[in-house]
Amino acid sequence: MSDDLNIKPTDWQSPEMVRHTQMRNRRERRFKLFGLSAVVLAASFLFLLLGKITLDAAPGFLQTSIEVDITFDKAIIGDPRQMDRDAFIENVRRTNMFRLVQASMDTYFPEVTDRRDRRRLLRLFSAGARDQLRNMLLADPMVAGTSKRVSLLASDDIDQVIKGHIDISLPELQRKVKNKELSWLQKLEEDNRVSLHFHSLFFTSGDSRDPELAGIWGAAVGSALTLFVTLIIAFPIGVLSAIYLEEFAPKNRFTDFIEININNLAAVPSIVFGLLGLAVFLGTMGLPRSAPLVGGMTLALMTLPTIIIASRASIKAVPPSIRDAAMGLGASPMQVVFHHVLPLAFPGILTGTIIGMAQALGETAPLLMIGMVAFIVDIPASLTDAATALPVQIYLWADSPERAFVEKTSAAILVLLTFLIVMNALAIWLRQKFERDW
Secondary structure (H helix, E strand, O other): OHHHHOOOOOOOOOHHHHHHHHHHHHHHHHHHHHHHHHHHHHHHHHHHHHHHHHHHHHHHHEEEEEEEEEEOOHHHHOOOOOOOHHHHHHHHHHOOOHHHHHHHHHHHOOOOOOHHHHHHHHOOEOOHHHHHHHHHHHHOHHHOOOEEEEEEEEOHHHHHHHOOOOOOOOOHHHOOOOHHHHHHHHHHHHOOOEEEEEOOHHHHOOOOOOHHHOOOHHHHHHHHHHHHHHHHHHHHHHHHHHHHHHHHOOOOHHHHHHHHHHHHHOOOOHHHHHHHHHHHHHHHOOOOOOOHHHHHHHHHHHHHHHHHHHHHHHHHOOOHHHHHHHHHOOOOHHHHHHHHHHHHHHHHHHHHHHHHHHHHHOOOHHHHHOOOOOOOOOOOOOOOOOOOOHHHHHHHHHOOOOOHHHHHHHHHHHHHHHHHHHHHHHHHHHHHHHOOOO
16 A cells, blocks of 8 residues: 555656657657658559550550552452352462562552562561451452552561661661661651551450561460369369368368468469479370360469468358357258358458459469460460460560560550459459448
């Protein structure tokens, strides 16, 4: 009792307490300043990264074209009015359409008579110009015998000159586009025959060795098929595993061992799953290489731990009172889970699944291990067709020596980032829409 009486009240106005208060306030201000600096620094790096990618990607969505007056000479392509339709189509498929372009260039540049210069003149155009003319004839055979101004794709070197990525002030020997080609290009520009326009082929074609013909559609379809396989395997197995472990599994050392390993698998590098897929699916089961089926199964192994962990957290978040109330009304344990717990936990499960799928969409290493790094031109039509994926396509283009593939790489990265942002935004929207406060 006597000790309590000797306790002196705190003197908040004493010089020592004032000094302590000031020090504490300074520490709080420094902490806030450091936190704000960290956020600003992270945001700056993010904007710098996105800005650099956007600036590099912008030219990748554009392509140079050259307008040419083409005479569809019947002596070269045949006469659809006098030929059987199938014979005409076969003749068009076999004809070298550059003969039409050559005839047009001979008329436009009559001074170019040397054989080597005439071939060099054709190099202003992309190899895809032949397909443009061929498709035009196949779509409308009545074009034969007429003259028409056609906008043909320019070659990647000419495209880079127009975009300013080739320094034409350098000596001729130090650049790919020579002086004669520049003089021809200048004449075409003076006649307003050269234009830079939106390159829709980038979104509708598959891969190609020619940058101006390369597109992301094949990789996008391959990614979609791969993610489809991943979803139909990983989602039911992951959710059912989470339900069993959280609601029905006995609490013993074996269950703890499984739970610990699931948590550890979520941190395993993705290339390890690629090695597993290579050994099991290709080596043991003999499934087709470079196929979305194998890619999806491999990514499903990688995504499973994420879905299980997210699903278990969502199931655990459902209040026990829901279970008790259902049991009190006579529901069986199975009915409690599937009629009450699972519907309430489903928004969280769906959010975790979408995040796992977004992670799978951006993965490259597992797909490299199972051969999806191959050069694939055709668009995959089934799960067992050879295909590639968007991140692998970006990896391939980034390794290409042509300057034009730099902008294609950045453009593909921008498309991939858009997909990832959309998937994460969808996950956030679902969580906010269906989230319930207990």
